[in-house]
Amino acid sequence: MANDTRTRMIEATALLLRQRGYHGTSLNDILSASGAPRGSLYFHFPGGKDQLVIEVTRDSVDKVSRWLGEELAAEKDPAVAVHHIYQSVARMLEDNQFTLGCPIAPLVLDSPADVPELAELCRSAFEQWIGLLQAAFVRAGVPERRARALALLVESSLEGLMVIARASRDRAPVLAVADEVAALIESALPAKEVAAVQ
Amino acid sequence: MANDTRTRMIEATALLLRQRGYHGTSLNDILSASGAPRGSLYFHFPGGKDQLVIEVTRDSVDKVSRWLGEELAAEKDPAVAVHHIYQSVARMLEDNQFTLGCPIAPLVLDSPADVPELAELCRSAFEQWIGLLQAAFVRAGVPERRARALALLVESSLEGLMVIARASRDRAPVLAVADEVAALIESALPAKEVAAVQ
DNA sequence: TATAGTATATAGATCAGTCTATATATTCCG
DNA sequence: CGGAATATATAGACTGATCTATATACTATA
Numbered sequence: 001m002a003n004d005t006r007t008r009m010i011e012a013t014a015l016l017l018r019q020r021g022y023h024g025t026s027l028n029d030i031l032s033a034s035g036a037p038r039g040s041l042y043f044h045f046p047g048g049k050d051q052l053v054i055e056v057t058r059d060s061v062d063k064v065s066r067w068l069g070e071e072l073a074a075e076k077d078p079a080v081a082v083h084h085i086y087q088s089v090a091r092m093l094e095d096n097q098f099t100l101g102c103p104i105a106p107l108v109l110d111s112p113a114d115v116p117e118l119a120e121l122c123r124s125a126f127e128q129w130i131g132l133l134q135a136a137f138v139r140a141g142v143p144e145r146r147a148r149a150l151a152l153l154v155e156s157s158l159e160g161l162m163v164i165a166r167a168s169r170d171r172a173p174v175l176a177v178a179d180e181v182a183a184l185i186e187s188a189l190p191a192k193e194v195a196a197v198q
Numbered sequence: 199m200a201n202d203t204r205t206r207m208i209e210a211t212a213l214l215l216r217q218r219g220y221h222g223t224s225l226n227d228i229l230s231a232s233g234a235p236r237g238s239l240y241f242h243f244p245g246g247k248d249q250l251v252i253e254v255t256r257d258s259v260d261k262v263s264r265w266l267g268e269e270l271a272a273e274k275d276p277a278v279a280v281h282h283i284y285q286s287v288a289r290m291l292e293d294n295q296f297t298l299g300c301p302i303a304p305l306v307l308d309s310p311a312d313v314p315e316l317a318e319l320c321r322s323a324f325e326q327w328i329g330l331l332q333a334a335f336v337r338a339g340v341p342e343r344r345a346r347a348l349a350l351l352v353e354s355s356l357e358g359l360m361v362i363a364r365a366s367r368d369r370a371p372v373l374a375v376a377d378e379v380a381a382l383i384e385s386a387l388p389a390k391e392v393a394a395v396q
Numbered sequence: 397t398a399t400a401g402t403a404t405a406t407a408g409a410t411c412a413g414t415c416t417a418t419a420t421a422t423t424c425c426g
Numbered sequence: 427c428g429g430a431a432t433a434t435a436t437a438g439a440c441t442g443a444t445c446t447a448t449a450t451a452c453t454a455t456a
Contacts, residue, residue, distance in 0.1 A: 005402080021308035023221035027446060037403045038447090044401090048447065101307065108365045109304040110219035122365040130362075149374040152362075153355055156375055160357030164328075164350075167306045167320040173328075176347040177354055184382055203435075225412060235437045236413085242435085246413065 006044040008034040013056045019099055021106035022053060050115050053107075057118065060103035061125040068129055072136040079185040081136065082154055086178030089158060090171040098169045101162040130155050141190040150185055157181060204242040206232040211254045217297055219304035220251060248313050251305075255316065258301035259323040266327055270334040277383040279334065280352055284376030287356060288369040296367045299360035328353050339388040348383060355379060 012033035016025040027049060031038060045052040068085070075081035092100070104125045111118050133151035138144060161174045210231035214223040225247060229236060243250040266283070273279035290298070302323045309316050331349035336342060359372045 021219060021221065023219065024308040039403055042447070104365070105361050106307040108361050109299065110222040110308050126362050126365050149378040152371045153375050153378050156355040156358030156362055156371065157351055158358065159361050160354030163303050163306050163357050164324050164354055167302070167324050173350045173354065177351050180347040180351050237437055238435065240413070
């Protein structure tokens with residue numbers, strides 16, 4: 001198949017970046033993980049490592065954004081949806097034995113400063129995800145400003161939890177925060193009209 | 199002075215690690231930043247890069263733990279103390295133009311898996327910081343279990359915010375979450391005894 | 397036989413780490 | 427005090443491995 005090798009390289013790179021970051025992932029790692037020879041990499045990605053990383057990250061961000069949007073749309077109550085999101089993250093961490101985390105955080109912390117396109121990609125990734133969360137809270141009746149603070153709290157705690165859980169190889173922190181945050185969001189929603197009003 | 203070079207190497211390494219992580223920081227970077235020759239590094243740190251990174255990280259963790267303990271002890275109301283901590287983090291990020299973050303997170307995300315001592319150091323760092331926060335909440339009357347969830351929320355959101363703020367080069371997210379979290383902690387404290395009881 | 401894609405050899409820089417040589421304190425002993 | 431012996435530290439060349447990247451050869455298939 002035409003772009004089969006290309007696809008394998010992208011998938012292998014995505015995993016390695018989440019595992020070890022930019023500098024921790026060498027082209028040799030990528031080549032041996034994808035089983036492709038050196039020449040193919042520069043055929044499919046003439047821009048070398050940076051182009052590959054940028055394309056991979058763009059893909060990863062899109063995937064997460066799509067998933068996040070679906071999760072938030074699937075539940076009417078955003079507190080329930082957010083709780084479910086934390087649980088999914090906990091499951092993801094456990095499934096890969098705490099070797100994988102967010103695709104963006106490692107790049108923010110270790111990617112070279114001379115690739116502005118990558119920096120912009122990281123910035124816009126967080127903006128997108130926070131925007132999706134905020135929009136869900138607004139739809140449920142939370143005022144704009146409060147919704148943004150809650151979205152930031154959710155996104156930041158998830159990012160931090162992926163680091164903490166990886167360090168401690170334990171998903172419990174994720175679940176504990178999930179309950180706390182879900183309750184907070186619930187309390188920020190306008191009171192449900194129970195039975196009879198007045 | 200005897201260990202002046204050694205100190206300069208430790209300080210340079212501490213900054214570089216926070217900036218670019220383990221693989222992003224080369225010995226050449228460390229040597230040129232500290233102005234020391236190659237031989238001195240292996241004289242002071244016979245164990246090479248790993249030993250240096252471990253010593254630096256141990257130092258960094260101690261510094262943060264001491265600072266965190268002082269911040270929490272200085273205020274009777276832990277909600278006020280926590281709010282102040284977020285503000286300090288925001289100031290730190292701004293002071294270094296969003297080039298520095300937590301000393302641990304980059305190591306968790308990119309340090310080699312074959313240095314168990316470093317992994318253990320990262321694990322215990324988070325444990326310490328979360329423990330300090332939890333203890334402060336318990337002292338203020340919050341039940342053990344709830345105190346732990348709140349401590350995890352604070353620590354994880356701070357970790358995440360340092361990443362998000364660095365990516366967006368903006369301290370506003372930190373301040374927004376600060377208000378939200380401080381209010382949550384305040385609401386978790388036992389009601390203050392106002393004027394007359396009974 | 398063109399072209400797209402695969403495969404490999406290798407260039408040149410940089411990596412962590414080792415080596416010997418030298419400089420500068422400190423200690424020992426008269 | 428004072429010179430030899432020793433410990434401490436600096437200095438930088440050098441090694442082999444690994445890094446990204448390029449150059450060139452090969453193999454399908456149209």
